[in-house]
Amino acid sequence: MTPRVHYNIIQQILSRKQLSQAMPGETAWSRVSVSPEPAAEHSTTFAVPAVSDALTLSSLSLEALRNASAHRTRRFELVRLSRPVPVLRRGQHFDVVIKFNEQRPFDLEKDSLRLVFSFGQNPNAVKGTQGVVSILNDSSECWPVHDGRWYGRLKNSDSNETELEIRPSADAPIGVWRLKVETGVKEESSAIPKVYEHKEQIYLLFNPWVKDDATFMEKQALLDEYVLQDVGKIWVGTYQSHWGRQWVFGQFDKAVLPAAMFVLERANLDPTIRGNPIAISRAISKLVNSNDDAGVLVGNWSGNYAAGTAPGAWTGSVKILEQYHSTKQPVQFGQCWVFAGVTTTICRALGLPSRVVTNLVSAHDSNASLTVDKYFDYNSRPLDTGDSIWNFHVWNEAWMARPDLPKGYGGWQAIDATPQETSDGVYQCGPASLQAIRQGSVGFKYDVQFLISSVNADVVYWKQDPTAEIGYRRMNASTAEVGRKILTKQANVFDATGQADMEDITWLYKAKEGSQLERSTMYNAARGSTNARRYLLQPGEAREDLVFTLNDLDKINVGDKFEINVTIKNEVDDARTLDVTLCASSVYYNGVEANLIKKAAGKFKIRPRGRDVLRLEVTPTEYLPKLVEYGMMKIFAVATVLETKQTWAAEDDFQIVKPKISVKVPEKVVAKQVSSLEFTLKNPLKTTLHNCKLQYEGPHVLTSNVTIDMDDIGPEEEITVKGDVTPVRKGKFGLVAVFSSDELHDVTGSASVENMQVEDGSRTGASTAAASGHACVFCLAAAVLERRPGCERPTTLHPLEGAGRSVHGGLNRCPLEMESGSQAMTTEVGLVFSTAETWNATFENNSTEEMNSFYFYQTEQVTVLWILFVLIVLGNSAVLAALLLDSKGRKSRMNFFIMHLAFADLSVGLISVLTDIVWRITVTWHAGHVACKLIRFSQVSPQR
16 A cells, blocks of 8 residues: 555644634634544654644734834824734834743743744745844844844743844835744754734834935934924915915824725735835826826816816815725826825825925926927917926925935935826836936936926927928027926925915026026936937027017906006017917916917007007906816917017916915814814805805814815805814814815815813923922822732833823823924823823933923023022112212211121122022922933833
């Protein structure tokens, strides 16, 4: 009979299905049940190593809350759920706590312990998609240098609980990881280890705070804005009239991080490059639009949004990503700033530093010529071409190293999710190094030439002419029209109602307009493009007889009339005959004409050396019915001199300005209590507004955006609508409102909501610290030294909302909320879980300064003391001077007594003031010093 080999034990252990089907009440580590099978005659059974006497895991905790503080992920709502989800950053160690069933501690000399972190379908340690960590007894404070491997070490072991420190590699793939733990006995090297599969997802993000991460930013204070800020501004409008539109990024919302991971999964990136910010950012630019791969948003510039939500009605990214993740279908509709807002949300959620950038007067070069070519027919009518000029265009920048480019091309990289032109066959753009754009280095990856055109293309006007070589005669060109101003929100500055937070970054994209360096950059770029050489490097036009000037309009209030003016000056001694066309049109913000509002054309003569002004007036009744969203207007002027064939063309964009929504917020807003808001809006038109809606949204003050259906608003009527907010935490947050109707769109307003109080009206922040600092020191001491019965270790750190009803009335919770740069932390001491007491103080973590809020020595008190002291000095000095300078030299016992009394008064005053100052400083420093020591002590797990 053929021998049979029994592999049933090995198959049981290797079967992942059995691991996931543990019986109720049993742990998930591998169960090995050996049932001897009757051996047939002449059968051969190979000996299989018995299961070792290894420790058995009963539980594993990734300490999501405690690690979140150190990893600056505490604001993620996933971390704050009833079952916290670990959100970690790569390249930085985190704690893992393991409990074993056996009543003995983990012994590193006897026991083996291995943690296997896996990413993707086929994890492989060599390819970087698997981190295999064997625990070492390493008590040194320094970790090994980053070399692409994961490291772990034993932090503490007591009774049946073991605490480990794990450090992922600084280039680990970004996404959801899985964890498996293997335990064994070192002496039984041939024995099969016990396996525990952890069921929790582990989110691993970029870490721009770690030097070895490709996203590292040296000026780490900027990361407060570019990673941690969840409300921002997107600049929109024209060059003459622009404003910051508030946008709620909301990257910490519980729906966002899973949605961001879903976006990356749809990108179908190879798991081995999921840690590369270059590949990640390029994939995001592809997946945020839906032109390929069924991405997040459907672009729509038609003005017809009946099938979805109008782009101007969105106030933030959360609802868009939430809908996309739940339906798995593209969301309707978006335009450039919506694409950019969602891109920022995804980047910041993943830990990739990002900001929104607006280019005022942005070129769309469809044929890689580095020019925007505008053509007119015989009758001076503009012809439709692929090139266009957008009044504004919004894209993103992401911060990363560029090892694929020469040194010096890292830092900010432009990415654009708006689908304009294809790159490598799909609608994606970037990352393009800003340094490469500024230098005209069109040969560098990715899409540098397209972005050079966007910010610095020349605008060339052509008119149909059968006598010209190419059928069109070049009229004139403008080298300074495109890229008039490139804006972003200034880091760590927020102006809810003004423009104090606007930052001009034009200089990052190009040299000063018209300078020799700027022109040489364009010529350098043109040499790398055949089409650019054809258009850009040909000689300019010779000087002509007539000089034309189109007067620019900055902005017009909706309901006002405006006038087009063209000034013509004849610089020769002969009369000239002109064929002139003036027209005004409403346009979408991307430059596409919507409606022709008014046009005038005709011929006239201009006298020798004469000067004339052509005027065209447009009234509200003419433009209001044809106005489209955002109120963008375009003026065209085209002229031809019949005697010399001189041709000229110019255009101007301006905006019909709409009113703003006034948002009134109460002075005192209380956490977890409803507060009323007032939204006030005046109808600027002489017609009734129909189908009126108001939407408002704000992170940490609303769980979702709110829509209010309003009554019709009469002509020039002012209306006030009331709404509610319920802040969920202390702090200052932005609120964004958008109004829309059939007749008036995209009316916006914003405000800041500052929660200065907690639920019971108790004081918070530095004021509370100053009022009760000394008492809280003793509260801290008692809380640290006393443990809750049955509790073997300090409570896991986590944030608390609201303040306690009795901060010092007993051993209630007394957490200290700490801000360290961009890192929000909470240290909790005291172990009574029945209350939610909060006391906040600000301190500099890892600094030589001790708890700033414990410096209770008031500046006002010092000032009063010194004023009194100065008065004493002046008064007594005057008495002494009068006595000493007595011209008659009279000396008496009274004078002698007064003089010594003045000296004594001076001495006593000086001693009193100095004693008071020394006493206050000593007590204050001592209180702060003791509190800091207690805090640090509470953060160290005691021996259990």
